[in-house]
Amino acid sequence: MRCAIRIAACWCVWHALAFAPRAHAGVVLANTRVVFSGDARDVTVRLSNRHAYPVLVEAWVDSPIEGAHVPFAADPPLFRIDPGKGQALRVHRLPGVLPEDRETLFWLNVLDVPPDPPATAEGSDMKIALQTRVKLFHRPKGLPGAPAEAPAALHWRVLDDARIAVDNPTPYHVTIARIAGHDGWDVQGVMVAPFAGVVVPYSKARGGSGRIVFEAINDLGGRDKFDSPLAEARAQ
Template sequence: MGCLSRLKVALCLCLAFAQAQAGVILSGTRQVYAEVRREITVQVRNDDQQAARLVQVWMDDGDARQLAEHSEVPFSISPPVFRLDPGKSQSIRLAYTREPLAGDRESLFWLNVLEVPPQTRPAQTEAEEERQNQLRFAFRIRTKVFFRPRGLASNAHDAPGQLTWTLHTGKPAVLRVTNPSPFHVTFHEVALVMGGQAVPTEQQGMVAPYASLDLALPPLVQTVPADARVQFQYIDDFGGFSVPRWAPL
């Protein structure tokens, strides 16, 4: 297998690996790009004090399998590839290229940061070299980028208070949350509260602008008292968790 083929295999395999051992970290768990900005800056740091990393950066519009060479989003990134020495940081600039996007709601994109860990020793055989090339491309960070067009009538901080909740019993029972605002709302925790007992949903998730999201409840939830309500926490623009909020059904 040639070097280029091994690289493509390694890039595909990287999507399946966890990033728990990654040396590269980002400033923030999400980015908000206001249309009025010419560009935004994201800091990337090599937290490994011993070894350098080669870093590749690209964006996608929601397909986690999309590689850098197939990315077609209205943003330019500088620099797209760079070396990051031990303990050092690098600023990445994201610039909107002014191609048309929805003007009445946020658009969601994803920032991908792929790091190449160093080889521990020279490969002795072709098979060992191939194995090392795959492992070098094992770690990727993928975070949300919210593009916020100018002129939206409301404020992102007010969006969680505009959500409406309904309960649909069945197999499974689900909490349906409807978002009438132009902003995404990402949940940290959601629970159905009945008689003082909180029953968490089986997942959290994110509800898009002018859309609904169904959150499955445990099978035991089939009958619900009239005074049941929803308790939830959301994630703000800075990646922090809100205080618990309450909402009627």
Template sequence: MLRLVLAILACLLLAEVARGAVVIGGTRVVFPGQVRDVSLRVENKGAEPALVQVWIDDGDETSSPSTARAPFAITPPAFRIDPGQAHTLRIVHVGEAAPKEKEALYWLNVLEIPPKPTTAHGANVLQFAFRHRLKLFHRPETTPPPTVRTTAALRWKLERDGDTDVLKVENPSPYHVSFNSVALVPAKGASAQAKLGGGMVAPGATMRFPLPATARGAQGGKVDFVTINDFGAAIPGSTALER
């Protein structure tokens, strides 16, 4: 057993690790309910050709093209992309009607399979397939793109959740709101600003950020946050805590 472990470690030390070369033209996909299809550009920035496979799932991270469930089809579902070349994916809505009151969330998977590398002197090579996973928001027909009013409508409040102090955010909007970062800036009762990370709160849902020990007992103050818009841009915001 020890020899096997040492052999594996030796292979790792000698291994060359490939890096993903396929670049996707966006960090998310917005699918308006009034359209039948949208396009997405995929480009190979590397020096070698790659095989790309794409599919959409409804939230199952372990999904594959054969098991994924979503009301969309993608063409082409698999293709070779040469260095410096690009392909345009066409995503078509083929399932049930678009949601009527709030966004639905799906996930676009782009699997990049690099060619088998050629090495000299019998060197060991670790070859990886890279999977990009992007959010796909299926938006109701009558719902316009979100604006700053969307984040202004978020309700933030400090509360107790069992034995833990948390910062709670309620999202009354029909949109998913993605946070790049959230920070609590208390008026008193805490020693310093608390950086709470990021995440996403669904339409009509609530999200809770546990507070670190340095922020427990915080009272009043405000929340500074950065959200991600439809184009992947970071949008800063700030709002007072509810009492």
């Protein structure tokens, strides 16, 4: 019996596992996120194979919105990487209209398929495929402000004793890696879309100073620390 197991490893996204080290995957991307400038025709992403064996790699771009048009294509879409070697993957812009007043989020997916293992005496084997997914941001040219300044522009306010609201008035996506609590860091892994907001669990007992300390992921995949005002809940 042949058993195929696909393990999806999502980096930088919606939960704590999004910020796990990239070394868990054998085929490693040089980028933890890809920024596609609005005036670019393509971008190049470097991949390397850390396995001790050759792998077949499939690459594609999709959208977090089901059924949405995806005006990007990975080239080549299917290729082999020998052990210890690398491969340049290009993402091409295809025809299609995207918003010009804000970033748009897509996903770049890389599926790492190892060769078939040798058959065992029992006649069964196992193949494990690893899928890596990183954010691809389409960033129109000429957006106001700078991406590095967007986290500092977030508006934080207390909703009640267990929740705070985070509003993003900028045209950039902001990924919050973690928020400081009274006894350490609370890992959140929350992304706030442009001109949108989210609600996150947060006890007032953790703060009380009228400030919020958090870390956000920058374009290079590093973490920048911010200290912002935390508005109290409005009286009913």
